[in-house]
Amino acid sequence: MDRRTLLRATAASGAAALAGSLWSSAASAAPAQPGTGPYGPLGAADGNGIQLPAGFTSRVVARSRQAVAGTSYAWHDAPDGGACFPAGTGWIYVSNSETTPGGGASAVRFAADGSIASAYRILAGTNQNCAGGATPWGTWLSCEEVSRGYVYETYPQGGTAAAQRPALGRFKHEAAAADPVRQVIYLTEDEPNGCFYRFRPAVWGDLSAGTLEVLVAGAATSGPVTWARVPDPDGSPTYTRQQVSGARRFDGGEGCWYADGTCWFTTKGDNRVWAYDAVAQRIDLAYDDSLVTGGSAPLTGVDNIVGARSGDLYVAEDGGNMEVNMITPAGVVTPFLRIAGQGSSEITGPAFSPDGTRFYLSSQRGTSGASSGGITYEVRGPFR
Template sequence: MITRRQFLVGSLAFGGLASSALGKKMNLASMPISEGYGALVTDPQKLLDLPKGFSYKVISRLGNAMSDGMHVPDRADGMGCLPVEGSTDKVALVRNHELHPKHLSAQPESIQKHASTLAYDNYANGVALPGGTTTMVYNLNTQKVEREFISLVGTVRNCSGGITPWGTWLTCEESVDRPHGPNGDVVNKDHGYIFEVPASADSLIEAKPLKAMGRFNHEAACVDPKTGIVYLTEDRGDSLLYRFVPKEYGNLAAGGQLEALVVKDKTQFDTRNWNGNAMPVATWFDVEWVALENPESPNDDLRVQGYDKGAALFARGEGIHWGEDELYFCCTNGGSKQLGQIMQLLPSKDGDSDKLQLFLESEDKNLYNFGDNLTVCPNGHLLVCEDQYTDIVDNHLRGVTPAGEVYNFARLHAQTELAGACFSPDGEILFVNVYSPAQTLAIRGPWRKA
């Protein structure tokens, strides 16, 4: 099972609390399972069970008419919440839609007919590929969506991404489709890139790939606000952890260097623990970074190139989150039972003494099963979205207190996943997506009173 020590190590780090305790053995007997915010109350609408005192509101759903004349697409995945410049009561929610070209016929009619010169890629008839982002301008006071529109289109499988300190959302393609490869009869351009969507956008923007950040099966991104370095996960069973060191802070289009993580003195280190316990919980490893060449990778071989240079392997890197001077990322099927891991990386001030540790590895699918997107509550609790389609029907939002106590925060009734969890800047509202049929929820409650 997941030991309480494993949760304690991770949760202390997430909140930026008591970091001196990291990596130490704890007295497990004094760390009971927490009641969290209390027992979950059955939702009469049979959508999402929440603790007493919490409530949700559906603010957007598949097929809703948007302010640009289009309709909300399906497969809502990663999402970022950013303040709207010049406003104290409005936020921009930039939401990914993980749509492949084959999904077009199942989308609203307006999406099926959407043609634009601003799209990154189009079908032969000029219709834009359906992947991309929608943006909602949400009023925190009135609790209403004031505007909703397609903000980027023509991409493939926009899975997750990350917000930046300069007010943009990085949306990532989880695809390496090519015109002359798989699905080459549909796509007309190479895919597998990151695109940047400003929170200030008020309509569809031109989709410009940030090619220097690598062409691979992207999942998510987070940014060190001090250095502007972007850390990137890859959704593959033999994935790497990447970082992009930009030439200019806040100007990713100016280029930079893509690198992969290497565990010092442990060439080609396997963190997945599929064949033994190579990476014990709560053990720190010194790491460094190796430069990668030809980031556009026409043969989709960046992870092979990195591994040949000594890079460490991870099991399906997915959600990633920047905390206080550290970052955390989920490895969805890592661990001896392939139920999931969470890693912590401590970047150093000099860039030469970064450290990595495994601080959660699940051996019990009833406690933690395929963690994906993750975020941090206003009180420092960790909140993880599960993404599993196994014999356990329901996906949960799992909470962890700063004292290492584990609890369920929410239970989803539908056989789909929760994704894109993110908080409003004031910490009063949790926004989260129901993947399909797509819905976006705003959850309010006593976040600081667990």
């Protein structure tokens, strides 16, 4: 598929996936509270150890160090951030490997009926590839979660070498999210005193050059923000997060997702989900476990985040109860799935297929608690 065709296909898929989102009118609402979800309670664990609502089923797609079904390709250790991309009549799921050395990323290509067509490597020779994000032109940004780490632009279709993108800054990268309206890439930083960044490419669709900026705001959890240029994106000798006076600090930046004028990002140190309103240029809390009333917080260990076509957000836990929790546009937070018997792992890589009917995720260390025990799953069911 050539670049122009891929741009059109990915843009169409993105528009469908975001249709119907209700969050644009509710970004500054009070933080989400526990409640009954749209799919009802979780059932007993299935044969894969996953508790799901009625009508949903799971299957194992891949296991670390084992050949992906129907292929000779051994799946990578410690599967982490992931995303889906349209590919002909089927789709591709990409997944990072959070190991050092030998991180990188792999891909599984699915046929139209959901069968596995192939699996292959799209990035090698990098370190601690944690999360990342998809671009509107159909590439995957794989982020190194190491001090002065790089962002690599990779090609899910295969056949094109990954490109290092130092203009996006060298810091402890976590996730990325593209805003096609303002033509920027948002970036999170996994440090206890990390920052929230945006990259403005000199030419949209080309990440080889541009301007890196950092969010500047006061200490209040909600309110207006501004952006300031980072003088030295290389981060040496002064780290990027220490270069701009007044840069807002976030406690362990994790997942990042853009939809309908809002960029959602998570911070694990304080179990928060933030909403950056790109239109009004303000931040607000979408969820804070310390502000849950009337009982215990259902969502802790907040990590990767992805949105559905319904406007629901799906937030994976690193720890907690090994759950993926939903946050609905109505402000209800509720478990969507739970993985039993894997308490030494974390849930990573949540992503929806382009048509929104299949949901992918990984248990990074599986039942063994080791990086070599990772398991990648697919969930199907009546997603609204």
